[in-house]
């Protein structure tokens with residue numbers, strides 16, 4: 564599919580990345596705040612049950628502090644975590660991706676991360692991001708990963 568020069572989903576987003584994808588965006592200068600680190604080579608991959616326990620504990624803490632923005636943020640983290648692949652970590656990208664060019668083009672389009680390739684232009688998630696440009700993190704794209712991107716052990 565052709566690039567649409569929108570860039571709405573390349574700003575202020577929760578973004579799951581593998582180690583290699585993180586290195587790619589980090590080297591370009593993208594600000595990425597780790598929420599859950601990608602597993603090291605010898606560590607097991609993303610475990611949704613264990614990972615969600617970690618998120619739930621954090622959510623309880625934020626709820627106790629009474630900071631509703633933080634609570635909403637962690638709910639969004641929870642939603643995105645259900646979309647993650649096994650070798651990814653989860654990052655908060657609070658600003659603009661450094662690979663986004665002056666015309667809102669992805670300057671690494673062919674080699675962009677899998678999550679970027681999975682995001683479907685014109686989808687419900689895409690439209691939600693455009694409508695909520697002031698607070699796009701509140702429109703976590705929940706349907707972007709209806710199909711697995713990476714081959715599973717049985718499919719490989």
Ligand code: SF4
Nearest residue numbers: 573660662663669679
């Ligand atoms: S890598 Fe490209 S598509 Fe992905 S967030 Fe950055 S600019 Fe957007």
